[in-house]
Amino acid sequence: xxxxxxxxxxxxxxxxxxxxxxxxxxxxxxxxxxxxxxxxxxxxxxxxxxxxxxxxxxxxxxxxxxxxxxxxxxxxxxxxxxxxxxxxxxxxxxxxxxxxxxxxxxxxxxxxxxxxxxxxxxxxxxxxxxxxxxxxxxxxxxxxxxxxxxxxxxxxxxxxxxxxxxxxxxxxxxxxxxxxxxxxxxxxxxxxxxxxxxxxxxxxxxxxxxxxxxxxxxxxxxxxxxxxxxxxxxxxxxxxxxxxxxxxxxxxxxxxxxxxxxxxxxxxxxxxxxxxxxxxxxxxxxxxxxxxxxxxxxxxxxxxxxxxxxxxxxxxxxxxxxxxxxxxxxxxxxxxxxxxxxxxxxxxxxxxxxxxxxxxxxxxxxxxxxxxxxxxxxxxxxxxxxxxxxxxxxxxxxxxxxxxxxxxxxxxxxxxxxxxxxxxxxxxxxxxxxxxxxxxxxxxxxxxxxxxxxxxxxxxxxxxxxxxxxxxxxxxxxxxxxxxxxxxxxxxxxxxxxxxxxxxxxxxxxxxxxxxxxxxxxxxxxxxxxxxxxxxxxxxxxxxxxxxxxxxxxxxxxxxxxxxxxxxxxxxxx
Amino acid sequence: xxxxxxxxxxxxxxxxxxxxxxxxxxxxxxxxxxxxxxxxxxxxxxxxxxxxxxxxxxxxxxxxxxxxxxxxxxxxxxxxxxxxxxxxxxxxxxxxxxxxxxxxxxxxxxxxxxxxxxxxxxxxxxxxxxxxxxxxxxxxxxxxxxxxxxxxxxxxxxxxxxxxxxxx
Numbered sequence: 001x002x003x004x005x006x007x008x009x010x011x012x013x014x015x016x017x018x019x020x021x022x023x024x025x026x027x028x029x030x031x032x033x034x035x036x037x038x039x040x041x042x043x044x045x046x047x048x049x050x051x052x053x054x055x056x057x058x059x060x061x062x063x064x065x066x067x068x069x070x071x072x073x074x075x076x077x078x079x080x081x082x083x084x085x086x087x088x089x090x091x092x093x094x095x096x097x098x099x100x101x102x103x104x105x106x107x108x109x110x111x112x113x114x115x116x117x118x119x120x121x122x123x124x125x126x127x128x129x130x131x132x133x134x135x136x137x138x139x140x141x142x143x144x145x146x147x148x149x150x151x152x153x154x155x156x157x158x159x160x161x162x163x164x165x166x167x168x169x170x171x172x173x174x175x176x177x178x179x180x181x182x183x184x185x186x187x188x189x190x191x192x193x194x195x196x197x198x199x200x201x202x203x204x205x206x207x208x209x210x211x212x213x214x215x216x217x218x219x220x221x222x223x224x225x226x227x228x229x230x231x232x233x234x235x236x237x238x239x240x241x242x243x244x245x246x247x248x249x250x251x252x253x254x255x256x257x258x259x260x261x262x263x264x265x266x267x268x269x270x271x272x273x274x275x276x277x278x279x280x281x282x283x284x285x286x287x288x289x290x291x292x293x294x295x296x297x298x299x300x301x302x303x304x305x306x307x308x309x310x311x312x313x314x315x316x317x318x319x320x321x322x323x324x325x326x327x328x329x330x331x332x333x334x335x336x337x338x339x340x341x342x343x344x345x346x347x348x349x350x351x352x353x354x355x356x357x358x359x360x361x362x363x364x365x366x367x368x369x370x371x372x373x374x375x376x377x378x379x380x381x382x383x384x385x386x387x388x389x390x391x392x393x394x395x396x397x398x399x400x401x402x403x404x405x406x407x408x409x410x411x412x413x414x415x416x417x418x419x420x421x422x423x424x425x426x427x428x429x430x431x432x433x434x435x436x437x438x439x440x441x442x443x444x445x446x447x448x449x450x451x452x453x454x455x456x457x458x459x460x461x462x463x464x465x466x467x468x469x470x471x472x473x474x475x476x477x478x479x480x481x482x483x484x485x486x487x488x489x490x491x492x493x494x495x496x497x498x499x500x501x502x503x504x505x506x507x508x509x510x511x512x513x514x515x516x517x518x519x520x521x522x523x524x525x526x527x528x529x530x531x532x533x534x535x536x537x538x539x540x541x542x543x544x545x546x547x548x549x550x551x552x553x554x555x556x557x558x559x560x561x562x563x564x565x566x567x568x569x570x571x572x573x574x
Numbered sequence: 575x576x577x578x579x580x581x582x583x584x585x586x587x588x589x590x591x592x593x594x595x596x597x598x599x600x601x602x603x604x605x606x607x608x609x610x611x612x613x614x615x616x617x618x619x620x621x622x623x624x625x626x627x628x629x630x631x632x633x634x635x636x637x638x639x640x641x642x643x644x645x646x647x648x649x650x651x652x653x654x655x656x657x658x659x660x661x662x663x664x665x666x667x668x669x670x671x672x673x674x675x676x677x678x679x680x681x682x683x684x685x686x687x688x689x690x691x692x693x694x695x696x697x698x699x700x701x702x703x704x705x706x707x708x709x710x711x712x713x714x715x716x717x718x719x720x721x722x723x724x725x726x727x728x729x730x731x732x733x734x735x736x737x738x739x740x741x742x
Contacts, residue, residue, distance in 0.1 A: 122595055123602045127645045132590070147645060181587060181648045240592070305639035 003171040005137055005164050006035035009098075012141040012173050013042060018069050022057040024050050026073020028100030028115060031165045032072075044361030045423060048444040050077055052416040054084025055442065058093050059417030062403045063378055064424035065218070067148050070097040071348035071399035075113030078159075079120065084153045086124040090407025092216055094153035096144045097473065101161040104132060118159050124443045126154030128490050131161065134169040138222040138269015140235065151184030151218060154302040157334040174540070179224055186300065188319040188327045195315050196274065196298050197331045203272035203296075205340045206232045209255060211284075212406065213302060220244060220398055221324035223276070230332045235263040237278050238387075239432040242396030252344055253353075256284040258388045259560045261351035264559075264567040266344050267292050274298040277305040277321040279380050290566035301322045351559075352390050357573060358555050361527040363461055366549055367393035369530045370459075373538075378403060378430045382414040382438030386461045388557040390433045396542045412441025418456045420448050424461065425484045429457070429538065435559055436462040436486060436506070446517040457537040464506055471556045475571075500553075525550045575630030579608075581660065581733055581742075584623040584641060588614055592646045592654035596623065599644065605629070609662075609730035616738070620648065624660075624733045626706065653733050657740030660733040664702040664709045666716055667725040671696050675720070678710050686712060704742055706731045 003011075008030055013021065022045050025033045036044055048052040050072050057068030068088075078099040088095045102111040105159060107130075118128045127147050131137050137160070144156040184289055214223055220243045227234050227250050234244055235252040244251055253260035255267055262284075267273065273295040278284065280299075285291040288310060299306075299313040300321060307316040316325055355362040367389060370377070376399045381387040387404055403421060405413040418432035439460050449456050470484040481496070483568060488496065489504045514521030520540060522533045524547055537545035561570045586592045593612060600607045608626040615622045630636065634654075641650045653660075668679055679698045683690050686708075692699040702709055709728060716724050733742070 118591060119594065122591070127589075132592070179645065182645045302642065305636065305643050309636055412575050 001171050004035075004359045005134055005167050005169065006031050007158070007167070008137055008139070008167070008171065009160075009171065010035050010039060010042070011171070011226055012138065013069065015173050016067070016145045018046060018067070019043060020060060021071055022047060022053045022060070022420070023071035024073070024077060026077045026100060028074035028162050029077070029565065030104060031162065032098070032100070032160075046447070047416065047419070047448045049442065050080030051067070051083055051412065052442045052445040052448065053418035054081045054095070054097065055087065055410075055413050055447070056420035056423070056445070058084060058088050058413075059380055059403055059420030060086075060094050060424040061095060061420075062417070063401070064423035064488060066424070067094045067096055067145055068420065070095065072097070072101055073100040073113065074117070075115045077113075078117035080361060082120060082124070083408075084120055085157065087405050087408045087410045088155040089124050089126065091212060091405065092153045093155065094148040095155040096148050097155060098156045098527065099157065099159045100165070101159045102128065104161045105163070107161065109115070118157065121157045126161070127156050128157040128353050134167040134330075137164060138170065138173045140544040142174045142177055143179055147179070147182060151182075152199050182350060185318050185320075186306075188323050189317060190327070192315060192317045193324070193327045193331070196317070196328065198316065199272055199296055200230065200232070200274075201337060203335070204337065205270045206272040206274065206335065206337065207252075207266050208232055208234040208268055209237070209267070209271045209275040209374055209408050210234055210240040210243050210277060211237045211276065211278025212499045213321045214243040214325075215277075215401075217277070217320050217389060218304075219277075219325050222322060222325045224248065224462050225331060226329055229329065229334065229336060231267065231334050231341065232274075235259070235266060235343055237284050237406070238391045238404065240278060245397035245557040246395050247397070250341070250496075253350060254391060255567070257286070257563075258392060258557055258559065260348065260353050260392075261346055261559060261570065262347035262570060264561070264570055265347050268294075268568045270295045272296050272298070274300070276300045277302075280310040282310070285310065285567070285570070287559045287564065288419065290568070303549055325399055351572060353559065354413045354446040355555065358552050361525070361530065361549065361551060362445060363389040363549075363551060364393050364528055365427040366459070366461070366530055367433075369534065370474055373531065373534050374429055374431070375399065376428055377401075378418075378425060378428055380404065380414045380417040380421060380432045382431070382432075382434040383409045383411045383434050384438060384466065385463075385471065385526040385555075386433050386435040386438065386467075387558050388468070389461075392557070410421070411438035413438070415456075415458055416442050416445045416448075418458070419445055419452070419454060422454045422456050423452070429455075431457040431459065433459050433461065435467060436460055436464065436510075437466045440508075443513070446514065446519055446544065447547070450518050453542040454544060455537075455540045455542060457534070458544060460510055460528065460546060462506065462510070462548050463555065464503075465549050465553060467555075468557070470554070474554065474556070475560075510546055510548040512542075519543055520545045520547070523550065525546045575632060577628050577630055578633055578654070580627050581658065581731070582623075582625040582638070582641070583651040583733060584625060584647060585615075585649040585654050586623060587648065588619050588621040589646065589648045594626060595644060595646055596641070600641055602639075603636075603640065605633065606680070609728075610613065611730035611732050624731050626731050646725055651722070653735070657736035658733045659733050659736055659740065660705055660742040661703050662706045662709050662731045663729040664704070664712075665691070665727050666700045666702065666712070668698045668700070668716065668720050669696065670725045671698055680704050682715075688712070730731070
C-alpha cells in the first residue's frame with residue numbers, strides 16, 4: 001500500500017517512541033502539521049520562537065535520555081534552530097530536527113523562505129541531510145534517530161522538501177539500520193583496562209576526573225561503586241557534576257576555571273589521572289602544557305577524536321563510560337592512598353568556596369535554600385555568573401540534576417530547557433537559575449510555560465549587569481564596564497561614574513512581566529524572604545512562577561583561573 | 575613538530591554535499607589541504623578521494639579521526655608510508671612561441687616524458703601525467719624559461735596502493 005510522505009513521517013515518529021514533539025508551523029511544514037492534527041498519541045508543543053523550541057527539545061532530551069524531536073518550517077524557521085543545534089552538538093545531546101524545505105524543483109532558485117539549512121548546519125551537527133527522493137524518506141528518518149542516540153549522541157538534521165512530504169510511496173518503515181560509514185564502538189579493550197588496573201596498583205596519588213559522558217551513559221551508580229571500592233577521590237567538570245553525589249566523602253569538587261582549590265590542586269599534584277567522559281576543554285585544563293604535569297593520564301571516551309586532541313594521553317580507551325567502568329569494577333581493590341585522600345580533604349577544608357565576603361542575599365544563600373528545600377529537582381541554568389554559582393553551590397546527585405549549556409555557553413538556554421525538562425519529567429520539580437541578561441534572550445517562552453500549564457520556577461538573579469563579562473572587565477580591563485550595564489540608558493553619561501543613586505531603573509519590571517504572561521511574579525530583596533517565595537512557587541501546580549532576586553550588583557565568581565593561566569595560578573578571592 | 579607531506583585515500587558516500595562536508599571539515603578546523611581529487615568508483619554509490627596535505631603527526635592523527643567520525647565517510651586509508659602509485663594530470667599551455675621555442679618545448683617533452691597534445695603556430699599544449707612533485711618541478715622550469723607565457727591547470731594527485739612496485 002502506498003501512503004503520503006507525511007503519513008510515513010508520523011508513522012516513523014510513533015515507531016521511534018516519540019510522544020512529545022516540539023514544533024512551529026510554517027508554509028513548508030504545513031502538510032506535516034495537517035497530518036499531526038489527527039494524532040492523539042503525539043503531544044505537539046508550540047513554543048514561541050524556534051530557538052526556544054530547540055532548547056526545550058534539548059532540555060527534554062537531557063532530562064529523559066530520549067531523543068528530542070523538533071519540527072520547523074524552511075528558511076527562518078530553520079535558521080532559528082542554528083544556535084540550538086550547536087548547543088546540543090557541543091554537549092552531546094540527541095536531537096532530530098526536521099525542517100521543511102521548498103519543493104525540490106525550486107531548490108537553488110532563491111525561492112521564498114528557501115535556505116540551504118543542511119549547508120549551514122553541516123559543521124555544527126552530527127549529521128545533516130536533505131531527503132531528495134520519497135523512497136529514501138523512511139530510511140533517512142530511521143538512520144537519523146539511530147545516529148542521534150548512539151555513540152557520542154548529537155543533533156541530526158533532516159530537511160524534507162514540500163513535494164516529498166506529499167508524494168505517495170512505500171508505507172514501509174525500516175526496522176534495522178546499516179550505515180557503512182557509521183559503526184559506533186560498543187566494546188571495551190580488555191588489554192587497555194588491564195593497563196589501567198596496573199597503573200592504579202602502582203599509583204600513590206590517583207584521582208578520577210569525570211565529565212558529562214558519565215551522566216549521558218547513566219553510569220553514576222557504577223561510578224560511585226568504583227569510587228567506593230577503590231577509595232580513589234573524584235572530581236568533576238561542570239557537565240559531570242552530580243554523576244556522583246556531591247555530598248559523597250570522596251567527592252572533591254569541580255575542576256577548572258571556576259573549580260575549587262582542592263580539585264585544581266589535586267589535578268596539579270596527582271600521579272595518575274583517570275578521566276572518564278570528558279574532552280579536556282580549555283575551561284577544564286587552563287594552560288595545557290602545565291595541566292597535570294606529574295601524572296600518567298588515562299582517557300576513556302566514546303569519541304576517538306576526543307582522545308589526545310587537547311592533552312597527550314598515556315592510555316587511551318575508546319569506550320562508553322558505563323561499559324568501561326563496569327569492566328574496571330571487578331578488578332578494583334582498595335588502594336592504600338589514605339595520606340593522599342587526607343591531603344585533599346585538608347585542601348577542601350582550608351579553601352572552601354563561599355561568598356562570605358559579600359553581605360546580604362548572596363547567590364550562595366539563595367542556592368543553599370534551594371538545596372535545603374528541594375529533595376528532588378532538575379535545575380537548568382543560563383550562561384554566565386548564574387551558571388557558575390549554580391555549578392559551585394548546588395548539591396547534585398542521582399535525584400538532583402543540572403542541565404546547562406557547558407560547551408557552547410548559550411545565553412537564553414535556561415527557561416526553554418526547563419520547559420522541556422518539565423514536559424519530560426512530570427512530578428519532578430524543575431527550576432531554572434537565570435541572570436537578568438540571559439533570561440531576556442528567550443523570555444517569550446514564559447507564554448509556553450503558561451499555556452502548557454507547567455509549574456516551572458524561574459529564578460532571575462538580577463544584578464543589572466551582564467555580570468560575567470563585567471567581572472572580567474573589573475579584574476582584567478581596569479573596571480572599564482564597556483556595554484555590560486543593562487540599566488544604562490541613552491541619557492546616561494557615556495562612560496558612567498556608577499553613582500547608584502542616579503542609575504536609571506531596570507527594565508523590564510520582571511514581576512509585571514510575569515503577571516502580564518498570566519504567571520506569578522515575586523521580587524525578593526532580603527534573605528529572610530527567600531523561603532516564602534519558594535514556598536509560594538512550589539504551591540503552584542499549573543503555572544510558572546518568576547522569582548526575581550535583587551542581588552549585589554558587583555558580586556564576583558571566585559575562585560577563578562584567569563584565561564590563559566595554569567590551574568595552579570588561581571585567584572581565590574577578591 | 576615536523577611538517578611532512580601526507581596522502582589520504584578516502585572512500586565516501588557518493589551523495590550531494592559530501593565534498594562540502596569534507597572540505598568544510600578541513601576549513602572549519604583550520605587543517606591545511608594541498609590538493610583533493612574525487613571521482614566515482616567501480617561502485618556508483620561510492621566516491622573515492624585522494625587528499626594530499628602537509629602537517630605534523632599530531633594534527634594528522636586528528637584529521638584522520640575527524641574524517642573517520644563523519645557519517646558519510648566509509649573508510650580512511652593512510653597512504654603516507656605505504657607503497658603507492660601516485661599520478662597527477664597537468665596541462666601546460668605555452669604562448670607566443672617562436673620556432674626556436676617550439677623546438678625547445680618538444681625536446682623538453684621528450685626528456686621529461688610528457689606529451690605534446692596540441693599546438694598551433696605560436697602555442698604548444700603539454701599533457702603531463704606525473705607525480706605531484708615532478709609536475710611542480712616542471713612548472714618551476716617552464717616558468718623560468720617562458721616568463722609570463724605559461725598557463726597551468728592541475729588535477730590534484732590520484733593514488734592507488736601498489737601491487738609490486740611503487741611510484742610516488
